[in-house]
Amino acid sequence: MDRSELDDFLDEQELDGYAFYDDESNSDCYYLTGFGAPDPFFAVYTPDETAALVSSLEYGRAKKEGRLDRVARLTDYGLQEKRREHSAEKATELVQAEFLADLGCESVAVGRDFPVGAADGLRNQGVSVVPDDEGIVGDIRAVKTDEEVDNVRSAQRANEAAMARAEELVAEASVDEDGVLHRPDGEVLTCEFVKQEIEISLLRNDCALDETIVACGEDAADPHDRGSGPIHANEFVIVDIFPKDKASKYHSDMTRTFLKGEPSETQREWYEVTDEARRAALDVVEAGATGDAVNQAVVDVYRDAGYPTIFTDPGTETGFIHSTGHGVGLDVHEGPSVSRDGEELQAGHIITIEPGLYDPAVGGVRIEDIVVVTEDGYENLVDYPVELVVD
Amino acid sequence: MDRSELDDFLDEQELDGYAFYDDESNSDCYYLTGFGAPDPFFAVYTPDETAALVSSLEYGRAKKEGRLDRVARLTDYGLQEKRREHSAEKATELVQAEFLADLGCESVAVGRDFPVGAADGLRNQGVSVVPDDEGIVGDIRAVKTDEEVDNVRSAQRANEAAMARAEELVAEASVDEDGVLHRPDGEVLTCEFVKQEIEISLLRNDCALDETIVACGEDAADPHDRGSGPIHANEFVIVDIFPKDKASKYHSDMTRTFLKGEPSETQREWYEVTDEARRAALDVVEAGATGDAVNQAVVDVYRDAGYPTIFTDPGTETGFIHSTGHGVGLDVHEGPSVSRDGEELQAGHIITIEPGLYDPAVGGVRIEDIVVVTEDGYENLVDYPVELVVD
Numbered sequence: 103m104d105r106s107e108l109d110d111f112l113d114e115q116e117l118d119g120y121a122f123y124d125d126e127s128n129s130d131c132y133y134l135t136g137f138g139a140p141d142p143f144f145a146v147y148t149p150d151e152t153a154a155l156v157s158s159l160e161y162g163r164a165k166k167e168g169r170l171d172r173v174a175r176l177t178d179y180g181l182q183e184k185r186r187e188h189s190a191e192k193a194t195e196l197v198q199a200e201f202l203a204d205l206g207c208e209s210v211a212v213g214r215d216f217p218v219g220a221a222d223g224l225r226n227q228g229v230s231v232v233p234d235d236e237g238i239v240g241d242i243r244a245v246k247t248d249e250e251v252d253n254v255r256s257a258q259r260a261n262e263a264a265m266a267r268a269e270e271l272v273a274e275a276s277v278d279e280d281g282v283l284h285r286p287d288g289e290v291l292t293c294e295f296v297k298q299e300i301e302i303s304l305l306r307n308d309c310a311l312d313e314t315i316v317a318c319g320e321d322a323a324d325p326h327d328r329g330s331g332p333i334h335a336n337e338f339v340i341v342d343i344f345p346k347d348k349a350s351k352y353h354s355d356m357t358r359t360f361l362k363g364e365p366s367e368t369q370r371e372w373y374e375v376t377d378e379a380r381r382a383a384l385d386v387v388e389a390g391a392t393g394d395a396v397n398q399a400v401v402d403v404y405r406d407a408g409y410p411t412i413f414t415d416p417g418t419e420t421g422f423i424h425s426t427g428h429g430v431g432l433d434v435h436e437g438p439s440v441s442r443d444g445e446e447l448q449a450g451h452i453i454t455i456e457p458g459l460y461d462p463a464v465g466g467v468r469i470e471d472i473v474v475v476t477e478d479g480y481e482n483l484v485d486y487p488v489e490l491v492v493d
Numbered sequence: 494m495d496r497s498e499l500d501d502f503l504d505e506q507e508l509d510g511y512a513f514y515d516d517e518s519n520s521d522c523y524y525l526t527g528f529g530a531p532d533p534f535f536a537v538y539t540p541d542e543t544a545a546l547v548s549s550l551e552y553g554r555a556k557k558e559g560r561l562d563r564v565a566r567l568t569d570y571g572l573q574e575k576r577r578e579h580s581a582e583k584a585t586e587l588v589q590a591e592f593l594a595d596l597g598c599e600s601v602a603v604g605r606d607f608p609v610g611a612a613d614g615l616r617n618q619g620v621s622v623v624p625d626d627e628g629i630v631g632d633i634r635a636v637k638t639d640e641e642v643d644n645v646r647s648a649q650r651a652n653e654a655a656m657a658r659a660e661e662l663v664a665e666a667s668v669d670e671d672g673v674l675h676r677p678d679g680e681v682l683t684c685e686f687v688k689q690e691i692e693i694s695l696l697r698n699d700c701a702l703d704e705t706i707v708a709c710g711e712d713a714a715d716p717h718d719r720g721s722g723p724i725h726a727n728e729f730v731i732v733d734i735f736p737k738d739k740a741s742k743y744h745s746d747m748t749r750t751f752l753k754g755e756p757s758e759t760q761r762e763w764y765e766v767t768d769e770a771r772r773a774a775l776d777v778v779e780a781g782a783t784g785d786a787v788n789q790a791v792v793d794v795y796r797d798a799g800y801p802t803i804f805t806d807p808g809t810e811t812g813f814i815h816s817t818g819h820g821v822g823l824d825v826h827e828g829p830s831v832s833r834d835g836e837e838l839q840a841g842h843i844i845t846i847e848p849g850l851y852d853p854a855v856g857g858v859r860i861e862d863i864v865v866v867t868e869d870g871y872e873n874l875v876d877y878p879v880e881l882v883v884d
């Protein structure tokens with residue numbers, strides 16, 4: 103990690119440090135400290151040291167696992183004694199302010215999601231607390247080292263195994279007279295069952311269970327619907343898997359759309375134009391290109407083919423109704439943006455390219471790859487075919 | 494849900510509403526709105542209505558799934574137009590302030606974890622934003638309805654199936670000359686493998702995968718260590734499982750400690766005094782008793798048996814080094830506190846009782862039940878034996 107960018111930021115902003123008060127779900131904090139805990143802890147980055155203030159319960163693990171120059175216990179700052187004189191909130195405020203004073207911090211940047219209770223408390227103690235609208239740590243995190251790319255690659259291998267399992271379930275299913283898919287044991291093949299099998303496959307490959315989308319029919323027309331109920335022949339089935347590697351905490355993200363049976367002409371057209379949009383976007387990806395330009399490539403393909411998009415027709419509820427992609431790393435959604443506001447891509451950015459079309463009358467189709475931006479193009483981390491019909 | 498307590502709170506504080514800007518991980522927000530999304534959305538409770546301001550992508554689902562009297566889209570408030578004139582943060586600030594104005598809210602309570610960026614933005618627009626130190630929504634959530642109790646019960650059934658699977662793995666293992674446990678297929682039985690089997694069992698019973706603790710030997714002496722490596726005979730193996738029912742989002746939480754082989758006299762004593770502490774605590778549980786009194790029952794048993802506790806010997810790093818328990822519901826850790834600061838228990842509170850002893854020289858033992866507080870005692874939701882030795 104190159105900390106110079108963060109040091110420059112603090113220098114420009116004339117702030118002494120960058121503070122966190124959060125649990126292990128805060129990826130910026132984890133990135134800077136190498137430490138996460140189930141309950142919120144206080145962490146401060148300064149150009150001189152990275153420090154954390156933790157409960158006694160977390161002290162040993164923080165010293166062992168964290169990349170921390172200084173680890174202090176709440177008891178070192180007399181939390182219990184202060185709690186006898188003050189409310190729990192006030193006691194925490196005093197302890198955090200004393201810790202900052204020991205670090206020589208009179209002013210700190212914080213993420214916009216820093217808890218207002220703690221921020222008001224520190225301000226109350228005379229500390230200047232300034233929300234960082236730039237999201238500087240997110241910008242730094244967006245550029246991956248080779249090791250981080252390998253972490254995503256590893257999650258992606260697990261992703262492909264899980265996707266293959268999902269495809270296998272659809273392939274081996276039989277279709278009854280109502281068009282409903284059945285498993286070899288005769289049970290109805292549901293979205294829930296496919297998700298469960300995906301999740302078990304991910305677990306067996308040391309990935310944690312984030313949510314998974316297996317949506318078919320009308321549900322697939324809502325990009326955020328997780329999907330439920332029986333799977334039918336001749337309908338799009340969107341399978342979107344975004345596992346987290348348990349050891350590294352890095353994610354991957356891939357979507358394929360399957361169809362058991364015979365696609366209609368419309369379904370075939372939707373699939374083909376979406377794949378064309380995917381390829382058009384990939385053609386634009388390289389260091390120096392903007393996320394906006396990559397997104398525009400998708401919009402152009404859809405517009406030329408006569409489909410509405412939210413970028414050409416802001417009110418539309420059908421067609422291409424989300425952005426082309428996003429960064430992936432410690433968070434499944436992070437920088438950079440691959441949308442209209444997307445800035446210059448840099449080598450080491452890991453982004454998704456995921457065009458899709460949606461309409462309750464037809465269903466939904468989405469094809470998503472995940473790639474590393476390079477100086478002259480990209481490396482596609484996905485090794486999985488792009489094929490609609492599953493037999 | 495009884496909203497009168499929240500209405501009274503707002504009335505006393507002379508605030509117009511209670512606001513959230515968070516994703517589905519915010520249980521207070523989910524409890525009040527019945528809606529969660531992967532990305533932060535703005536939600537406001539007033540005595541008149543519960544309202545949410547969401548992206549177009551979430552609009553349909555919010556209307557369908559949420560318990561919301563009003564759902565608005567960001568586009569309804571001209572987010573895109575405002576973004577052309579202002580920064581993304583400023584545009585969001587303006588939109589949220591307009592939404593609050595439409596709800597007649599000039600002042601809002603927010604959780605202490607409300608994001609400071611949004612709080613400062615609203616304050617900038619003249620809205621009074623007051624962190625709620627009381628945690629009123631958490632207090633309300635802590636008292637469960639019969640339906641909520643059933644949700645926890647259902648997660649607990651899955652928990653017991655997973656615990657049985659863990660115990661089975663230890664039971665069926667053989668012990669080699671170095672004391673290492675081996676699976677029937679000859680592989681070493683590791684903590685990681687037991688966790689994976691627990692997680693698969695939970696998935697098959699429709700529970701989501703929170704982390705699981707399977708820790709043995711010295712690792713078990715750290716209550717927050719998730720555990721790793723081979724399992725050895727004649728050592729404590731702590732198995733702590735806290736699943737979330739996927740459909741209801743409610744958790745359960747149970748711990749058992751197992752030992753393959755022959756416990757030493759010390760291990761047997763530790764186990765027996767910990768079980769005595771568990772029973773002593775349960776004897777105190779009833780509506781009107783305080784969490785402090787329940788905790789004290791555990792402390793008394795340990796103290797009388799000569800073991801240090803953080804309550805009798807604040808500096809200790811061995812012995813009973815955490816609190817007796819906590820509430821469980823939408824969060825695996827929530828109110829009420831079953832510790833020194835624990836206030837009066839109410840009928841409908843769901844709490845854990847989890848005494849334990851820890852010392853790197855011996856390992857760790859913990860026995861945890863989860864119970865519903867009733868007017869004259871408690872209902873233990875756990876149907877699982879308390880037995881150390883696994884054969």
